[in-house]
Amino acid sequence: ARVARRNAKADTRMRALMLLALLAPSAALIVGPVSRRCPATRHAAATMSNNPLARFFGEKDKKDKKKGGALSNGLDELLKDAPLPVKLAAQLAKPLIGALEVALKEGAADSDALLESAQSALERDARVTALLGPDVQIGGVFSTASSNMNGQKTIQLQFSIGGGATGALRGESPQDGGAPKLVSLQVSGGGQQLDVPVGLGSAGSSAGxxxxxxxxxxxxxxxxxxxxxxxxxxxxxxxxx
Structure with missing residues (x-):
């Protein structure tokens, strides 16, 4: 009788274990209802933002690559394959190159303005038109000299004039600053040397x-x-x- 009861208990335990083994996979497949109050979370698509360190490590727009003048850009192009020490030395010299570019541009603008004033003075002078003809034209400049002392600029130009003559002018800036003004003008041609008045109200003396x-x-x-x-x-x- 005792053996029979032991066998019955063992049989009951075995059946219980088998039942649990069958119920476990079925429970894993059961999905509860989705609540309508909690919608599914949506995630925004990943986007690439601008590099915050770009301005510190030299990453610039293409428009900013050629902000310098012709000399600076030419130096960059010349030294693009140079060793790093040479490039560093060029970077140190760039402020001087920039200042030189500004001075050259200002000097060219001042020279053009002086030549325009000289052209008007030559056309007003009757002696010049009698010597060289009514269509007096200033040609190319073959000599240039300039100086700047205490902020006062001085420019001297020598140039050719149509008709086989040459001219020389001198321009000086006012003491309080500003662009140089024409202060003297000479014309040499046909064995004569003429001092041309440069004032707006001046005119050359007539022939004879x-x-x-x-x-x-x-x-x-x-x-x-x-x-x-x-x-x-x-x-x-x-x-x-």
Whole structure:
């Protein structure tokens, strides 16, 4: 009887274990209802943001690559394959190169303005037009000299003039600063050397007139006679502008 009861208990335990083994996989397949109050979470697509360290490590836009002038960009192009120490030395010299570029641009602009003033002065002077013709044209510049002392610029130019003549001008900036102004102009041609007035109100003397000039005034003396007018002398004092 005891053996029978032991066998019955063992049989009962075996059946219970088998039942648990069958129920475990079935429970794993059961899915509960999805709550409508909690929608599924949506994640935004990953995007690549700008590199915050780009400005510190030299990453720049293509538009910013050529901010320098012709000399700076030419130096960069020349030294693009140079060793690192040479490139570092070039970077140290760039401020000086930039200042040189600015000075060259300003000098070119000042020279062009002086040549335009000289062209107008030559066209106003009757002696120049009588010597070289009515269509006086300034040609190329073959000599240039400039200086800058205490902020006062001085520019000297020598240039060719149509008709086989040459010219020389001098420009000086005011003491309070500003662009250089034309202060003197000479023309050499046909065996003559003429000092051309540079003031807007000045004009050259006409052909055939004789006169003497000092620093402030010019006296012209001419005589007329005949034709019932009688002989006379007319003195004219003209103050140069």
């Amino acid at each position: 007139s004789e006169g003497t000039r000092d620093d402030s005034s010019r006296n012209v003396r001419s005589s007329r006679g005949g034709g019932g007018m009688g002989d006379g002398i007319i003195d004219i004092d003209a103050t140069e502008g």
